[in-house]
Amino acid sequence: MTDKVITSENVRLYYGEKEALHGVNLDFKKNEITALIGPSGSGKSTYLRCLNRINDLIPEVTVTGSIKMDKQDIYAPNVDITELRKRVGMVFQQPNPFPFSVYENVAYGVKLAGRSKVSKAEMDKIVEDSLKKAAVWDEVKDNLNDSALSFSGGQQQRICIARVLAVKPEIILLDEPTSALDPISSYAIENTLLSIKKDYTIIIVTHNMQQASRISDQTAFLLDGKLVEAGPTKEIFINPKEKETNDYLNGKFG
Amino acid sequence: MNPKIANKIADAVIYILVAIVVIILALLIGFILITGIPHISWHFLTSVSQSFSAGGGIRDQLFNSIYLLILTLIISFPIALGSGIYLAEYAPKNWFTSLIQTAIEVLSSLPSIIVGLFCYLLFVIEFQLGFSILSGAIALTFFNLPLLTRSIQESLESVPDLQRQAGASLGLSRWKTITGIIFPIAIPGIITGIILSAGRVFGEAAALIYTAGESAPAISYSNFNPFNPASFLNPMRPAETLAVHIWKVNTEGVTPDASQISSGSSAVLIIVILIFNLGAHYLGKHLYDKMTASK
Numbered sequence: 001m002t003d004k005v006i007t008s009e010n011v012r013l014y015y016g017e018k019e020a021l022h023g024v025n026l027d028f029k030k031n032e033i034t035a036l037i038g039p040s041g042s043g044k045s046t047y048l049r050c051l052n053r054i055n056d057l058i059p060e061v062t063v064t065g066s067i068k069m070d071k072q073d074i075y076a077p078n079v080d081i082t083e084l085r086k087r088v089g090m091v092f093q094q095p096n097p098f099p100f101s102v103y104e105n106v107a108y109g110v111k112l113a114g115r116s117k118v119s120k121a122e123m124d125k126i127v128e129d130s131l132k133k134a135a136v137w138d139e140v141k142d143n144l145n146d147s148a149l150s151f152s153g154g155q156q157q158r159i160c161i162a163r164v165l166a167v168k169p170e171i172i173l174l175d176e177p178t179s180a181l182d183p184i185s186s187y188a189i190e191n192t193l194l195s196i197k198k199d200y201t202i203i204i205v206t207h208n209m210q211q212a213s214r215i216s217d218q219t220a221f222l223l224d225g226k227l228v229e230a231g232p233t234k235e236i237f238i239n240p241k242e243k244e245t246n247d248y249l250n251g252k253f254g
Numbered sequence: 255m256n257p258k259i260a261n262k263i264a265d266a267v268i269y270i271l272v273a274i275v276v277i278i279l280a281l282l283i284g285f286i287l288i289t290g291i292p293h294i295s296w297h298f299l300t301s302v303s304q305s306f307s308a309g310g311g312i313r314d315q316l317f318n319s320i321y322l323l324i325l326t327l328i329i330s331f332p333i334a335l336g337s338g339i340y341l342a343e344y345a346p347k348n349w350f351t352s353l354i355q356t357a358i359e360v361l362s363s364l365p366s367i368i369v370g371l372f373c374y375l376l377f378v379i380e381f382q383l384g385f386s387i388l389s390g391a392i393a394l395t396f397f398n399l400p401l402l403t404r405s406i407q408e409s410l411e412s413v414p415d416l417q418r419q420a421g422a423s424l425g426l427s428r429w430k431t432i433t434g435i436i437f438p439i440a441i442p443g444i445i446t447g448i449i450l451s452a453g454r455v456f457g458e459a460a461a462l463i464y465t466a467g468e469s470a471p472a473i474s475y476s477n478f479n480p481f482n483p484a485s486f487l488n489p490m491r492p493a494e495t496l497a498v499h500i501w502k503v504n505t506e507g508v509t510p511d512a513s514q515i516s517s518g519s520s521a522v523l524i525i526v527i528l529i530f531n532l533g534a535h536y537l538g539k540h541l542y543d544k545m546t547a548s549k
Contacts (some may be wrong), residue, residue, distance in 0.1 A: 054423055074292065086425030096416040098435055109424035112434045160420075167424055217548075 003030040005171060005201045006051065011063040013046055013055065020046055022225045023065065028218075030169075033193060033202040035216035035233065037209060039253065043225040044205045045093075045175050051203065052088040052173055055083055069171075089164030094178040095156035097148035097163070102140045105148045105159055107128050109167040122193060123224040126166050134162035154185020158192060165196070172196075174204040178211065190215050209249060213237050219244045260391055283524060290521025293514045299522070303470060308511040312519050314470040317486060318387065318493040319526070322466065323455045325391035325489060327448065330482065337399075338406025362400030369396045370461030378465060385492040390466025393422040394458060398451045405447025409440040438545035445538030450532050456527050459497040467492035468502050496523050 006028040012022040021043050026036050036044040048062055049055045051122060053074065054244075067074050070113065074084055097105050106127045118126070127144070131137040136158035148159050155178055164172060164202045174193070178186035192203055192214055206212050212219055213233060220230035220245075229242045247253060299310060304310030337354075345351040373393035383389045413436045421431030469492050477485040494502070502520045503512045 052423060054419055057419060057422060082425045082427050084425075085423055090419075090423035092416060092419065092423075094416060094418045096414070098417065098420065099439055107427065108434065113425045113431045163420075163424065 005030045006069050008067040012064045013183050015061045016060045020225050024227045026220055026227055026230055028201060028203060030201050031198060031214055032217040033197055034218040035212035036205045036220050037212050038222035042222040044222045048173050052085050061123045063075045073135055078130050087169055089169035091160050091164055091177045093182055095153055095160055097156050097159050099149055101145045102148050102159055103127055106162050106166045109163055122144060122201055130162040130166040133165050133196055134158045155182050157189060161191050166192040171201045176205050264387050286524055293518030294521060298518055304509055306508060314473060315496045315499040317454055317496055319495040321386055322325040322390055322495055323452055325387060326394040326398055329391055330402055334399055334402035334406055337403045341407045342410035358400045358403055366458060366461040369393055370464040371487055374464035382524050385467030386490045387466055387493045388489040390462050393461045393465040394455050396488055397454055401451040402447050406444050410436055414440045429461040441542045442538055445534050449534050452530055453527055457503045462495055462498050468494050468498050470494040491501025
């Protein structure tokens with residue numbers, strides 16, 4: 001499994017004049033979990049948000065360099081951003097289900113983004129499958145018509161994952177998905193990610209190093225908008241090449 | 255002063271201020287209802303008004319008020335919705351946007367008599383719409399637009415950005431995110447805006463005197479042809495509203511029961527506004543449930 005799904009070269013991002021990412025080169029492999037770690041303000045979330053161009057929503061952000069997905073530059077002018085985002089789903093730090101029912105939350109993306117009509121039976125199946133994959137089906141199956149907001153934070157976050165899965169992405173970005181959750185909910189989300197890994201490429205930003213070591217195959221360490229080092233998680237954690245990585249992992253800063 | 259005492263004083267002052275507001279409101283509404291309700295009867299609500307003799311009703315005025323409100327909303331809501339969505343979701347933050355904002359605010363602070371005269375000259379005279387419900391509705395749109403636009407804009411803006419990002423990250427276009435997610439979430443706020451602006455429409459008199467007119471010709475409620483001058487649906491007929499009627503009987507009314515009519519009409523007006531508010535809230539909640547819950 002050495003297929004590179006995403007290759008990025010010299011990615012720089014500017015907020016107005018200020019450069020926040022100073023040329024990041026990083027590749028992601030298919031069906032692996034890559035963890036982006038680093039202290040607050042290291043640019044890991046900012047970088048992640050380049051991969052589905054969600055940074056485009058923020059005015060005055062410019063991105064240079066190249067990010068290629070299946071050899072296609074996603075910042076090329078002819079790219080259909082909505083298509084891109086269907087292929088690259090995203091889960092946010094704060095669980096942000098729509099204030100709709102659980103069923104609608106999962107069905108919404110399919111319903112609104114789909115070009116063809118999906119029958120009720122098909123939709124039921126999509127919703128059930130997605131919630132099962134996100135490992136939250138057993139907890140919500142009897143209350144599919146209740147508002148998603150009536151569930152716990154951890155359940156909401158897994159509903160959000162189900163919502164992403166329903167649109168059938170190839171890549172899933174997670175921006176500190178468990179930082180607002182308790183350890184048990186976090187553990188449930190980690191298991192969810194491990195169980196869906198075989199079908200997706202997962203990139204997760206986390207400030208929780210144990211989490212990164214538990215679930216990721218690859219780890220990339222960012223500091224001050226620069227990539228310090230990247231490689232298989234075991235190597236990075238046991239035998240980091242750079243002193244900064246070592247210091248960070250050993251809690252000397254951050 | 256120690257913080258505990260300061261806190262207690264602040265609490266007390268706030269309670270007193272709230273009490274003042276509630277008392278003023280209760281006195282005002284209480285006075286209007288107590289003096290007005292005894293004059294309300296089925297006869298009062300269902301008969302036509304009299305110019306000289308006692309015993310006139312407010313049937314047509316009541317209907318005109320409601321019809322005018324509906325027409326005004328039909329004209330102003332789509333425009334306000336469009337501009338509200340533009341300002342909340344599309345407008346870049348620059349001098350042009352703030353110019354629009356300022357223009358809207360200025361529009362909302364125009365004295366109604368001036369808007370009335372302006373609409374009189376432009377629509378009633380120049381465009382030959384005459385004294386008509388339509389002219390009135392256009393004049394009221396001038397008042398309605400700023401309020402409605404503002405409240406729609408604010409309700410859309412109050413939807414957290416996380417929801418927009420969630421929509422975008424699912425591959426929804428901006429338009430689909432707005433119509434499918436942001437707008438349904440904003441419905442309760444938008445309904446409040448409609449209610450506020452409707453209150454203004456029900457209560458407006460000055461601008462209507464010059465546009466919708468102060469006469470209420472006999473109309474037939476069984477004539478459903480909106481192009482027939484006698485039809486109650488005809489938007490081109492002069493139409494005195496309840497608020498204008500109150501103003502008229504108080505200033506130039508010569509009927510012996512002018513003051514009873516005035517008190518009765520005022521009470522009816524308040525009750526109608528109350529019913530409209532409750533109805534709109536109920537409808538809004540229903541709509542919200544329908545758009546956000548499943549099925």
